[in-house]
Amino acid sequence: MKRLKVLRSFVFVFISFIALGHNAFAQEDLTKIADNVYAYVDTKKSLPQNSFGANAGIIIGRDGIVVVDTLVSAKEAKRLIGDIRKVSGLPIKYVVNTHYHLDHTFGNAEFEKLGAVIISHVNDDQNMRKNGEPTLKDVKEFGLSEDDMQGTVLAYPSLTFNDRMGIDIGNQKIELIYTWNSHTNGSIVVYVPDKKILFAGDILFTNYHPFIAEGDINSWLKALDQIMNFDVDKIIPGHGPV
Template structure:
């Protein structure tokens, strides 16, 4: 898929993008494996972009996570900005094709680059950036590392203009935002995928934007608390949603069925690691075998599983 021809086609598709410029429909860049940036109409003012279940690369321009749009009578809220300014500008252009209402809020679901590297594009059009109360601290701690390390991963051209832009409004307690005749509910979660996970619930359609608290197809990645994530699965499943937009995977997804594969993976990993710890198996050996029964059920398993197992082992051995 990532042939030289494909790379040339993608680069050609982006040739009309300039920093800070909005693109006319005829010039909308080919993004995410050669597709135009297309917002899927979920219905009733809800739209979503489906990212690829891949690592961020030069070829996919960082477009690997799902992004969301909620249109109210007076304003628009956007959920996550994508993995590059190129993607964010294509996103804004796509939003302008479905509504001319002002983009009032950009809601960042957590700190990872595929979700926040496009924040500057939304800041520059006047959107208020909203995030978990831990998000500013997390971005301050990791921002410089993200900017440097991803230059090596996705290349200087894709990284041009990317800034680490923290939220100016933070969520500690449940918060409601009004888009004009449409209310959306924001919730800050305890450490799980990260320590700064935020979800968005559209009350009109009962659509649940979960961020990376929910993965489908793409192996869940652990950068917060393994036990915290498991402990909150019940609370997640209790959200009275009709459908979910996961951070990665099919959009929309049935709810709460979308949680089932993720919980199965966590349970398999926990069971195997607890058994290894009880037997005195050292971490270096346990992480190579724990949870392998799940290998065929997930993309990117080899990229993330041992890291997940290492983090989980460190928590479980202190139970």
């Protein structure tokens, strides 16, 4: 058992190394990962006002765009939308929340205004409905001010799933996969199989210590084992450089 735990610890470090890829230096703004796939990373801006350095994903298909996570506020979401518009004018069809925490979901409403369908795991839909408003009222506890959160309102998922879900945006298929009670009890990853790209959400951090207070370490290790079985060339962490 001890040997297994050591091996899994090695797996965690190994995956973090893969996530660093060929760019070990901090990056900002939209980074092209593959044709029509981008990572929105803020590794130089890890303050609360900049979504605690949370990453976001942009996947563009023939029929529209899928956004993975929406950052911490209306201001941050509008910044993300502005950068999306620099690379594509297609409609934003879907938002996928990898988990319910504020730095990944509190920008949802800005995308909902554009007609996007918000998707999450059923557990984190429930978590957000339970904890979202109290968190928004107590943002000072997270180092955020009323000015930082100006215009921010909550928008909840309108589409949920349990184990797996597929999205087709024309010539691009995307898989949403539940990772058990890892970072949260509703955490998911977003897999783009033909591009061999995985958006890992907060089950993976690079250059950050992961937040593990809500998760179960055994389930988290199981999720990392699962990642090792995916055919991937690049992993986008929830926080940290690509």
